[in-house]
Amino acid sequence: MKTPLFAFDEKALLKELGDFNAKFVKGASVLTEIDEIDVGTASKELVYAEDKLKLYRYSRDSESSCKTPVLVVYALVNRQYMLDLQPDRSMIRNLLNLGLDVFIIDWGYPTKADMYLGLDDYINGYIDNCVNKIRKITQHKQINLMGICQGGTFSAIYAALNPKKIKNLVTLVAPIDFSTNEGLLFNWSKSLNVDALVDAYRVVPGDFLNSGFLMLMPFNLNIRKYVDMLDVMEDKDKLLNFLRMEKWIFDSPGQAGECLRQFIKDCYQDNKLVKGELEIGGKRVDLANIVMPLLNIYASADHLVPPAATKPLNDLVGTQDKTLYEFQGGHIGVFVGGKSQKELAPAISKWLHERDTAQQEANTADNSTVAGDVGQISVEGSGIKKPAKRKPGAQA
Numbered sequence: 001m002k003t004p005l006f007a008f009d010e011k012a013l014l015k016e017l018g019d020f021n022a023k024f025v026k027g028a029s030v031l032t033e034i035d036e037i038d039v040g041t042a043s044k045e046l047v048y049a050e051d052k053l054k055l056y057r058y059s060r061d062s063e064s065s066c067k068t069p070v071l072v073v074y075a076l077v078n079r080q081y082m083l084d085l086q087p088d089r090s091m092i093r094n095l096l097n098l099g100l101d102v103f104i105i106d107w108g109y110p111t112k113a114d115m116y117l118g119l120d121d122y123i124n125g126y127i128d129n130c131v132n133k134i135r136k137i138t139q140h141k142q143i144n145l146m147g148i149c150q151g152g153t154f155s156a157i158y159a160a161l162n163p164k165k166i167k168n169l170v171t172l173v174a175p176i177d178f179s180t181n182e183g184l185l186f187n188w189s190k191s192l193n194v195d196a197l198v199d200a201y202r203v204v205p206g207d208f209l210n211s212g213f214l215m216l217m218p219f220n221l222n223i224r225k226y227v228d229m230l231d232v233m234e235d236k237d238k239l240l241n242f243l244r245m246e247k248w249i250f251d252s253p254g255q256a257g258e259c260l261r262q263f264i265k266d267c268y269q270d271n272k273l274v275k276g277e278l279e280i281g282g283k284r285v286d287l288a289n290i291v292m293p294l295l296n297i298y299a300s301a302d303h304l305v306p307p308a309a310t311k312p313l314n315d316l317v318g319t320q321d322k323t324l325y326e327f328q329g330g331h332i333g334v335f336v337g338g339k340s341q342k343e344l345a346p347a348i349s350k351w352l353h354e355r356d357t358a359q360q361e362a363n364t365a366d367n368s369t370v371a372g373d374v375g376q377i378s379v380e381g382s383g384i385k386k387p388a389k390r391k392p393g394a395q396a
Contacts, residue, residue, distance in 0.1 A: 037243045040081030042092050044104075048133045052108030055130045057137070058096055065099030066349070066356045068167050069138045071130060072104040075150035076122070076259070077206070079251050080104055082335050083148075085244050089336045094345035100352065103134050105151075109253045115202040117256040119157075119263065120281040127158050131165055142167035144352055149173055149305060149331075153267070156313065157280060160289040168355050170295045170348060173305045173331055176287075176313040178271045182306035189268035198257035206252030245336070274312065287313070293321040295351050297334070297344070304331040323351065 048055035072092075074080035083104070084092040095102055105127070110117070134143050145166050147155025152174020159166045181187055197204060272278035278285040294317055298310035307326075314322050327344060329337050334344065 037240065037247050039086070039244050039247060040084045041087065042084045042090060042096070047103070047137060048130060050126065050129060052110060052114065053126050053130075054106040054108065055133060056104050056106065058092060058102045058104070060096060060101065064101040066101065066353050068140060068142065068144050068352070068356050069101040069103060069134050070095070070144040070146055070352070071134055072102060073127060073145065073147040073151035073155050074105065074107070075148060076107055076255060077150065077252060079248060079253070080106055082248050082332075085248060085336050086241065089241075089338070089341060091335055091340065091345050094341060095349060098345060098349035100349060101138070103130070105130055107253065110203050110256045111254075112203055114256045116258050118258045119154075119266075122259060123154055123158050124161070124281040127154060128162065131158075131162070135165070141165075144168045144170065146170040146172070146348070147174055148335075150175070150263075152176075153273070156287065156290065157273070157278070157285050159292065160285050160287050161280065161283060163289050163291050166292050168293045168295070168352060169290060170297070170352070171310075171313065172297045173299050173302055173310060173334055174296075174313070175267070175305045175309040176316070177274045177309050177311075178268045179274065180306055180308040182308050183303055185304055186268065186306070186309065189264055192264060192268075194261050194264040194269075198261045202257045203254040204257060204260055206254050207250075274316065287316040288318040290317040291319050293323075293355050294319055295323045295325060295348065297325045297327060297348075299327045299329050299331055299334050301329055301333075302331045321355075 043059035044056040045059060046054055047057045072080070072083065074083070084090045087093065092102060092104070131143060131145075135141065142165055145155045145159060145168070147153070147170070149172070152171035153176065155169065156171060156174065156176060159169045178186065178189075181190075266272045266278055270277070273285060273287070276284065276286055294314065296310065296313050298305075298307045300307060302310075311324060314324050325347065327334055327340070329339060334340055
């Protein structure tokens with residue numbers, strides 16, 4: 001008699017199947033009790049709108065202890081509410097509780113009308129208009145700029161082009177040196193026929209890009225997480241946590257074709273930012289012009305933006321006050337991980353507070369500098385460039 005290749009305990013298997021079925025039925029019942037997946041619930045006020053963009057200021061119950069306001073610039077490819085995914089895992093709420101005055105850009109969802117927007121429009125147009133609006137509202141000559149992922153790249157570029165407007169620069173998991181071959185995203189992007197992609201779509205669908213991100217870790221992001229979900233389906237709070245993350249993952253805006261084309265070609269494929277060859281709006285971007293203090297944060301286990309792409313920024317800037325901060329975790333853990341809530345927001349707040357000058361008069365603009373709305377700010381002696389007239393849709 002041959003020994004069976006695989007032996008199993010039939011009773012144990014039946015019990016496991018029965019337990020799984022009971023758990024699934026109960027989890028399905030819990031799922032029907034969830035009416036809404038709430039995200040981004042921290043109180044905020046709309047202070048500026050332009051085209052699809054909205055600029056919000058988060059509400060505070062008391063005066064901020066760090067007087068210089070902070071503008072958060074998120075990536076174009078995902079939604080900024082990742083920073084306020086849920087009340088107990090919210091970098092925004094932590095920064096507010098630690099005394100910061102926080103503004104954030106919501107890029108919105110591009111349509112065909114936005115297909116020709118390029119890096120110049122986003123950086124010299126939208127970001128600059130938001131910076132000027134915050135300077136007017138708060139009566140500060142300079143603001144703190146905090147850029148995240150691609151938004152960190154944009155923020156570094158903006159700070160290099162407008163050093164007089166930025167008091168401190170904070171970058172989180174921001175790609176700067178695109179020469180690295182660590183990580184599939186950097187390898188794929190170097191070989192991507194972005195011309196064919198943009199010419200076909202004009203506005204590249206978010207679902208198309210999202211499918212590519214999921215393939216970076218196909219087992220973990222497409223199979224394992226749904227298997228693991230079965231272990232939390234009976235717990236409403238844990239299930240909501242899972243669903244909030246799923247909502248964020250699949251809430252991916254389309255990408256304005258010309259901006260994506262330039263970003264892929266000039267950065268991923270030609271690495272022009274590090275080489276000092278990148279031009280935005282006819283001006284060459286020299287990272288050595290970043291002369292304000294820099295806090296550069298990278299994640300040690302980042303599969304999207306490897307440390308090798310982030311760390312070189314500290315060697316390229318002109319400031320001597322530069323801090324390289326390693327976070328032990330992955331790309332998403334930087335924002336929502338339990339460790340991040342206890343470590344990262346306090347570290348950012350402490351760093352900014354230490355550099356918030358006691359002589360506020362030096363940072364408070366007089367009325368001749370910041371009076372009036374965007375487009376009416378005094379240009380003489382302030383280093384301020386009037387916003388281009390290509391965007392007539394701005395609203396206060």
